[in-house]
Amino acid sequence: MSIASANQLLTEVIQGNGSVTVLTGAGISAESGIPTFRGPEGFWIIGSKEYHPQEMATLAMFSRNPEAVWVWYLYRMDLCRKARPNAGHRALASMEFHLKNQFTLITQNVDNLHILAGNSLSRTLQIHGNIFQARCASACTDDIFPLPENLPPKAKGSMLTDSECRQLKCPICGSWLRPHVLWFDETYNERHYHFNTALETAKRTRLLITVGTAGATTLPNHIVNLVLSNGGLMFDINVTDNPFGGLAMQSRQGIFIKGTSSEALVALARTIASAQVNL
Numbered sequence: 001m002s003i004a005s006a007n008q009l010l011t012e013v014i015q016g017n018g019s020v021t022v023l024t025g026a027g028i029s030a031e032s033g034i035p036t037f038r039g040p041e042g043f044w045i046i047g048s049k050e051y052h053p054q055e056m057a058t059l060a061m062f063s064r065n066p067e068a069v070w071v072w073y074l075y076r077m078d079l080c081r082k083a084r085p086n087a088g089h090r091a092l093a094s095m096e097f098h099l100k101n102q103f104t105l106i107t108q109n110v111d112n113l114h115i116l117a118g119n120s121l122s123r124t125l126q127i128h129g130n131i132f133q134a135r136c137a138s139a140c141t142d143d144i145f146p147l148p149e150n151l152p153p154k155a156k157g158s159m160l161t162d163s164e165c166r167q168l169k170c171p172i173c174g175s176w177l178r179p180h181v182l183w184f185d186e187t188y189n190e191r192h193y194h195f196n197t198a199l200e201t202a203k204r205t206r207l208l209i210t211v212g213t214a215g216a217t218t219l220p221n222h223i224v225n226l227v228l229s230n231g232g233l234m235f236d237i238n239v240t241d242n243p244f245g246g247l248a249m250q251s252r253q254g255i256f257i258k259g260t261s262s263e264a265l266v267a268l269a270r271t272i273a274s275a276q277v278n279l
Helices: 003-015 026-030 059-064 066-082 087-102 113-117 162-167 195-203 218-229 243-250 261-278
Strands: 020-024 044-046 049-051 103-107 124-126 129-136 177-181 207-211 233-238 255-258
Touching: 003 020, 003 207, 003 233, 003 255, 003 261, 020 087, 020 218, 059 066, 066 129, 066 177, 087 103, 087 113, 087 261, 103 195, 124 195, 195 218, 207 218, 207 261, 218 233, 218 243, 233 243, 233 261, 243 255
Parallel strands: 020 103, 020 207, 103 124, 207 233, 233 255
Antiparallel strands: 044 049, 129 177
């Protein structure tokens, strides 16, 4: 089915006061120049050993070598800081502006680009956290702290300075802070990653739009399955064939849009703006 078909279904959902949920993954941020997490850019060398991202982004690695993990995250933070929201991000901000409480954004991305583009924190569920935030690794508090803006980017093979180490300590108990991100050897929870809220959102979703993700983690799969089992509609936007695209095509009135998120989301955002004007 085409963008035209998607626009027609989207208009029907909006005019019927249906809930629209958008689930985004690494694909939308790749269009802003952020390397995908599983790409070759993520490989990291500590001493003479090369580590995969799936090894670096773990509680086990942080417990063994917190300084090395923080150097890696400061390197990744710099990539995110240099990136800018693209047309797809801005289209999602426009969708929220027009749909208001009919709209929820669920993102697996930790780069903060959705918030920079204009999506609100109240309607955005960052289910994998935010790379610009941290919390106490010893869990002396559940508070989430913004990282100091003056922390410099780090290069491969570099080390933390004494000053940087001090800035990366919990202001309450003095233990290490940890990045406020979901690691590979951790599980979702409501307190930090909005697990229950995301599932409740899925249950009331009339239309789910998945963008740039193939469902490599459990919560996105739960979201898709809940929407489809409740008779909801699904659009999948991706540059490549993927499992979510297959599920969309197998579902009733599901649509797989093969292309960039920017192009497809801009078209859908225009439809939403037009439908709101005509209500």
